[in-house]
Amino acid sequence: MSAPVFETNLPGMKLLARGKVRDVYDLGERLLIVSTDRLSAFDCVLPTPIPDKGKVLNGLSRFWFNFLGDNPKNHLITADVDGMGPELAKHREILAGRSMLVVKAEVFPVECVVRGYLMGSGWKEYQEKGGVCGIPLPRGLKLGSKLDRPIWTPATKAKSGHDENINFETACEVIGRANAEQLRDQSISIYQRAAEHALKRGVIIADTKFEFGLHTGAVILVDEVLTPDSSRFWPREQWTPGQTQLSYDKQFVRDYLEGIGWNKQPPAPPLPDSVVQKTREKYYGAYKQITGRETL
Numbered sequence: 001m002s003a004p005v006f007e008t009n010l011p012g013m014k015l016l017a018r019g020k021v022r023d024v025y026d027l028g029e030r031l032l033i034v035s036t037d038r039l040s041a042f043d044c045v046l047p048t049p050i051p052d053k054g055k056v057l058n059g060l061s062r063f064w065f066n067f068l069g070d071n072p073k074n075h076l077i078t079a080d081v082d083g084m085g086p087e088l089a090k091h092r093e094i095l096a097g098r099s100m101l102v103v104k105a106e107v108f109p110v111e112c113v114v115r116g117y118l119m120g121s122g123w124k125e126y127q128e129k130g131g132v133c134g135i136p137l138p139r140g141l142k143l144g145s146k147l148d149r150p151i152w153t154p155a156t157k158a159k160s161g162h163d164e165n166i167n168f169e170t171a172c173e174v175i176g177r178a179n180a181e182q183l184r185d186q187s188i189s190i191y192q193r194a195a196e197h198a199l200k201r202g203v204i205i206a207d208t209k210f211e212f213g214l215h216t217g218a219v220i221l222v223d224e225v226l227t228p229d230s231s232r233f234w235p236r237e238q239w240t241p242g243q244t245q246l247s248y249d250k251q252f253v254r255d256y257l258e259g260i261g262w263n264k265q266p267p268a269p270p271l272p273d274s275v276v277q278k279t280r281e282k283y284y285g286a287y288k289q290i291t292g293r294e295t296l
Helices: 053-068 120-129 168-175 177-200 251-259 273-291
Strands: 014-018 022-026 030-035 076-078 099-103 110-117 146-152 203-215 218-222 231-235
Touching: 030 053, 053 099, 053 177, 053 273, 110 168, 110 177, 146 177, 168 177, 177 203, 177 218, 177 273, 203 273, 251 273
Parallel strands: none
Antiparallel strands: 014 022, 022 030, 030 099, 076 099, 110 146, 110 203, 203 218, 203 231
16 A cells, blocks of 8 residues: 555646646646545545545546547557656656546546436436436336437536536537437446446446547547446446445445535545545456456
């Protein structure tokens, strides 16, 4: 276990953004994305980092980018610090295993959510409306039920507060019909291929979200891909519709925070050591199960 990295400050590098989890540096035509060990829940960054979490996110994204190949193309140039140039190589101790050099892209302002199982906000909307994001679903589905086919349920990307689910027509208004159709089809294709692989490894990918952008006129996959931060991962053998599922993701932390009665408003409370260690185990467990690798 390595010492946790809560935030980075690289001398001489222009910090473009410090997100909930990632620190992004502007290198001109390229970006350096550093996955820290910060953890967010209910849109708040928690004060307690999870050791190695950033390396898990980075490692899984690297694995999936390699798995998907150029279908679709993605923003990754290299995750090898020695291949990032001498100015970045001298920060190897911080960057190794948790950073990516990527091309700049004009990111679409829509979260591309794909659901293969009914959970979270999708379950709540199904209970109220019998469908999700304008897509009708069969009656009688339970919490955690598998859908007949994956559905694309886009959401607006909120700069503050919660993202809002939208229907396909609204997505068309935001990014244009041709783009919406392409992002929908690519998102579902990626999910299906990844879910098939994960299932063979004993993991259900219940749902996930992707981000896409434009680079030199082409649509490319950007940001993180199929990680415990952006997806719900469940142990295949323990999946039981009708109840909350055991998971490899941060649902464990969400459950803890709701259990202590936090009002979900900042400042977020610190996590006890037991929750930190269990969360690390879950993230690392997802990495090992999906990639078949022991080392980050």
